[in-house]
Amino acid sequence: MTGGSTHEIRPLRFGVVAPITTDMPAWRDQLRGLADSGFSTVLMPDVPQWQPAPGPALAVAATITGLRVGTWVYASPVRPAWITAWEAHSLSVLTEGRFEMGIGTGRPGIADQLRELGLPLPPEGQRWSQVRDVVAALRELDGPDRHTPVAMAVRGPKAQALAAELADTVTFVMPQIETRAATVQRVESFDNRRGAELALHVPVVGDSVAAFMAGPDTDPAAVRAADSLAFLPSDPAAAAEEIQRRREEIGFSYFVFGADAAGALAPVVAELAGR
Template sequence: MTRSFRFGVVAPPATDVSAWRDRVRRFADSGYSTLLMPDVPRWAPAPGPALAFAAARTPLRVGTWVYASPLRPAWSTAWEAHSLSVLTEGRFEMGIGTGRPGIEDELRELGMPTVLPRERLDRVRETVATLRELDGPDRHTPVVMAVRGPKAQALAAEVADTVTIAAMPDDTRAFVTGMVRAFRPGRDVELALHVPAVGDTVAPFMAPPDLDPAALRAADSLAFLPDDPVAATEEIQRRREEIGYTYFVVGAVAADRLAAAVAELAGR
């Protein structure tokens, strides 16, 4: 069966918490399903408290987009994720990955030991296993994994509920489509698409600041969506029909521009 559309928005709190709270409520009214927080130390408040705060004030689902596994012990991430799942009464989704490009420099700046790529993936596996132990038989916290290489894809096929292919800015539509079609989990897994550029706007926390929307548009990149509501609606439907994407994640700076398309497609 074809999954229904849903839409998430990456929206870390700004300095004006009251304005951020009002904005989050507007996202909920527009049809967005999920409020997401990045895991970027020093750039934004920690995801756990921010998500708990938002969940207490809106009906939105909440999640991390995504925990960087090298930044904390597996048990700590799992404990926080399980706690958020309990406190939100099942509205939390644990997004997790092995870290953004340049994570080694970030670890050194924080005075933390660097973690080899294989160890990062092992930590993701351990985090999910610990989360399942904490959840027990009566709770299932959804796991969202950002993956790229074959080992990460294999782990996601085993343990994830939702998967997003961690595409690079210069990846073509054909290349990413090929990666998605080659991903065969053998069970029902939701496919999510990370869209950092909408129209001329690039979302902070979702892409490098020098990302060129015009170049993405010219290359027919999946990292781009038009901000015209009709064109965006048609393109989102095309991506479900041709590739299988049903969960679309955009940045807060573009959420209002896509609101009409979200209202038209959410739940369909």
């Protein structure tokens, strides 16, 4: 059960966080490889000064393949709400409906980042008000004939309540050594009566930790030992079995990996995507 209704068994889909960390020809080749492997969505983090801005990067990515593109995820305090909504709506128009807006209140360390940028740090409650303002402005810009999907990265009760009201996709921000049982309890307490898609952010695959998805001090052995859902084995057969278990037992149907793990998991994606 998930928050007031039995979870829907959705077809599986797979996204990849693929920041531009190489030269452009290598990145373009990487995106084409993802498309050939059956991934559904190319995702871009929102980390100022680490790589190109997500909007232009995703606009370019959408011209390279026919995949969906999305932010994973916009940090609400970094820019005014209307500017975020305008960029998201523009990406939805320019990609002819292939854009998904992921949004949250920022990565761990967002306070330091905002200080470096000379921006104020609003209290967490205000940050979620900013998220609401972004979605409201996006819906106004979309108008009656367009619906840009919104994915929310949530942690506490206020965030979950907003996602239950507004999100098309929900991913749960959790400590990387949180146990399976604790994560299951978190998901089961979520009020999903609207039937939002449940997404799982998986930064650790085998001994590899995805860039931009986890901190540099992440210990894969500790994540694995905790039986954390932030971990998947790199063996394709074992990963496929575990992904199906997480869908059937918990309701996750959208799995997001780092680009470095895409090669190891390509056989899993080819087997399971759309099933």
